Amino acid sequence: MTTPGFASDRVRALSVQRAAGARQQSRPLTPDLAMLVSRTALGDRRAFRLLFEATRAQLFGICLRLLRDRGRAEEALQDSFVRIWRHAATYSGTRAQPMTWLITIARNRCLEIVRRRSADDGAWDEERAQAQIDDAATPEQRSIELEEARAVTDCLRGLEDVERSAIQFAFYDGLAYSAVAIRLGRPLGTVKSQIRRGLARLRACLERA
Amino acid sequence: MNRRDASILDGLAAEYVVGILRGGACARFERMIDADRQLQERVHRWESRLAPIALRVASADPSERVWKEIEARLFGNGSGAPSSGGRPSINVWRRIALGFGALAASLALVLTLVIARVEAPQCYAVLTDARRLPRLVVFDRGNMRELVVLPVGTALVAAGRAPQLWLVAGENTLPLGRLNANDETRLSLDKPLSTALMATGARLIVTLEDEHSPIGARPTAPALGEGAVAMLGNPRSTASKLF
Numbered sequence: 001m002t003t004p005g006f007a008s009d010r011v012r013a014l015s016v017q018r019a020a021g022a023r024q025q026s027r028p029l030t031p032d033l034a035m036l037v038s039r040t041a042l043g044d045r046r047a048f049r050l051l052f053e054a055t056r057a058q059l060f061g062i063c064l065r066l067l068r069d070r071g072r073a074e075e076a077l078q079d080s081f082v083r084i085w086r087h088a089a090t091y092s093g094t095r096a097q098p099m100t101w102l103i104t105i106a107r108n109r110c111l112e113i114v115r116r117r118s119a120d121d122g123a124w125d126e127e128r129a130q131a132q133i134d135d136a137a138t139p140e141q142r143s144i145e146l147e148e149a150r151a152v153t154d155c156l157r158g159l160e161d162v163e164r165s166a167i168q169f170a171f172y173d174g175l176a177y178s179a180v181a182i183r184l185g186r187p188l189g190t191v192k193s194q195i196r197r198g199l200a201r202l203r204a205c206l207e208r209a
Numbered sequence: 210m211n212r213r214d215a216s217i218l219d220g221l222a223a224e225y226v227v228g229i230l231r232g233g234a235c236a237r238f239e240r241m242i243d244a245d246r247q248l249q250e251r252v253h254r255w256e257s258r259l260a261p262i263a264l265r266v267a268s269a270d271p272s273e274r275v276w277k278e279i280e281a282r283l284f285g286n287g288s289g290a291p292s293s294g295g296r297p298s299i300n301v302w303r304r305i306a307l308g309f310g311a312l313a314a315s316l317a318l319v320l321t322l323v324i325a326r327v328e329a330p331q332c333y334a335v336l337t338d339a340r341r342l343p344r345l346v347v348f349d350r351g352n353m354r355e356l357v358v359l360p361v362g363t364a365l366v367a368a369g370r371a372p373q374l375w376l377v378a379g380e381n382t383l384p385l386g387r388l389n390a391n392d393e394t395r396l397s398l399d400k401p402l403s404t405a406l407m408a409t410g411a412r413l414i415v416t417l418e419d420e421h422s423p424i425g426a427r428p429t430a431p432a433l434g435e436g437a438v439a440m441l442g443n444p445r446s447t448a449s450k451l452f
Contacts, residue, residue, distance in 0.1 A: 045284070052276060057268035060275075065266045066228075074275050081279045092359075095253065095392075100260040107263060111228045115235060149261035156262070170229040171259065172266060177229055199223040200216075206258050 033098035041088035052081055055099070059106040066110040066174040076113055080106040114174040155205035163198030166191055219251055226255035332406060334413045336434035344434040345388075345415055347374070350395075353403045356385065358394040365433055366390045371420035375428055376438075377412045378405040384424050388415070411438040 033054065039047030059080060063073040083105050091101050156164050162184060169175045169183055181191040224230040225238055242248050333348035346359045358374060365372040365388075372388040374396065383405060386396040398406065405411060414432040418425070 049276070052279070056275070057270055058264065058266075060271040061266045061268040062263050064269050070272075074271050077271055077275055078279050078282065082282055085279075085283055096257050096260075099264070100257055103260040103263045104256045107228070107260070114228065115231055149264050152258060152262045153265070167227060170227045171262070174228050176231045180229070195224070195227075195229060196220055199220060199227070203219070203223065203258070 033102070037084075037088050037091045037098050037101070040085060041091065048081075048085055051084070051102075055102055058099075059102060062103060062106055063110045065172055066107070066114060068173075072113060073110075076110045077106065080109045083109065111174060151206060151209045152202075155202050155209065158205055159198050159201055160194075162186070163194050163201070166195045167198050167202070170195065218248060222248065222251040223255050226252060226259055332438050332440050334436040334438045336413055336415055336436040338434050345374075345413075345436075347413055347436075349398070349406075353406070354398050356396045356398060358388055358396065360388075360391060364390045365415060365417060367417050369420055370417040370430075372433075373416050373418040373424065373428070375414045375416065376402065376405055377414055378408045379410070381405070382414075382427055384426065385413070387418075387424060406438055407440065412436065413438060 033051065036047045036051040036054065040051055056077065060073060060077050063076045063080075064070065067073045067076060080102075084102065087105075091098065096104070156167070159167070166180050166184060169180045170177075175183065177188060177192055177195070180195070181188045184191060186194075221230065221238055225235065225242075230238055242252055331349050331353055333346065335343050336345040336347065338344050343361050344365060346361055347356055349356055372390055374385040374388055374394075376383045376385050383402060385398075385402065386394070388394045412435055414428070414435040416428040416430040416432055418428070418430055
């Protein structure tokens with residue numbers, strides 16, 4: 001015979017299990033990007049679509065920050081995914097994390113556009129740009145890349161303020177030396193030296209990490 | 210190249226990846242990258258170093274039309290034939306890869322890497338470990354005079370040891386050469402090795418040998434991966450030799 005207390009314990013236990021199950025089901029799926037790239041290399045259009053869905057927001061954010069124009073950023077994202085489809089077979093998991101590979105393709109496409117149109121002269125919204133650097137919680141599925149990002153971020157923190165700012169203006173905003181110099185209010189030659197010294201120190205730090 | 214040159218090139222690679230190299234300097238550097246494999250490696254290293262910090266940029270949602278336009282550019286309107294720009298043989302490789310069942314995804318990548326790198330390989334082998342996971346893919350460069358060995362999955366590494374590839378043909382085990390654990394290796398084949406490789410029942414094995422000892426005549430360590438050599442005269446039948 002089951003005592004009322006035991007019965008209510010069982011009900012509670014089942015409720016907890018169901019709640020845990022529900023939590024598990026509602027947890028965001030963790031896409032295996034390497035698998036999706038390899039399936040894309042095989043011409044699997046469904047895998048390609050999943051790869052797009054899993055990464056489009058992050059890659060679009062990067063392009064939007066570099067190009068500062070939604071229309072151009074969307075075109076760059078399209079071009080990037082056309083390249084991803086055509087070159088998926090060249091991805092090697094022994095050389096780079098899949099997200100690193102995807103970011104590199106998207107950034108390279110955006111930088112081609114930036115270089116062509118001399119974006120440095122364009123109007124700049126400092127406040128909006130700062131708002132686009134996201135230090136908030138980041139998705140679970142990018143934990144490996146984020147660990148690497150942490151190492152780079154720590155090394156960037158170790159640079160002098162002006163070196164770090166100069167590198168960040170170039171990397172995130174696609175600014176050329178002259179535009180970085182204007183932004184920092186320093187002579188062009190000084191800024192070139194600071195960026196070069198900062199990059200050398202960054203490499204040394206990452207190699208020690 | 211002296212240390213100063215190396216340091217200058219590395220600095221240029223960093224500036225290129227950061228995106229700050231512009232104009233004629235950028236165009237000249239891109240031509241140098243195209244012609245210099247070591248420089249390509251430097252650029253790749255900087256891409257790997259810096260790409261992760263791009264994840265700090267806030268995500269944003271592109272409009273729905275982006276995907277529609279990607280589909281239209283690649284596949285046309287409702288076309289079932291993707292325009293990957295690949296060679297006709299790709300479909301054959303795809304069918305082979307898809308036939309590998311549970312290993313399809315890994316091997317698909319491996320085989321498409323082969324497609325990307327060589328016009329007409331005459332033989333290949335996929336070396337799998339005890340769990341039947343692929344560890345190495347080996348193929349010739351179309352003339353049976355040079356083998357390309359690509360690591361896949363977890364690298365074969367152990368302290369003080371280096372991976373070594375062997376050819377097992379009948380009663381003979383022949384050393385083919387030492388491998389890079391994490392990168393492509395190219396191994397020259399002389400006529401006897403080339404002939405042995407094409408013999409019926411030829412297999413490749415990989416072992417981890419003492420990295421400081423000269424390459425011996427026989428393996429001193431157990432095989433960590435093995436696979437049959439498949440000739441590509443008839444891909445459908447040779448694929449079945451593997452599994």
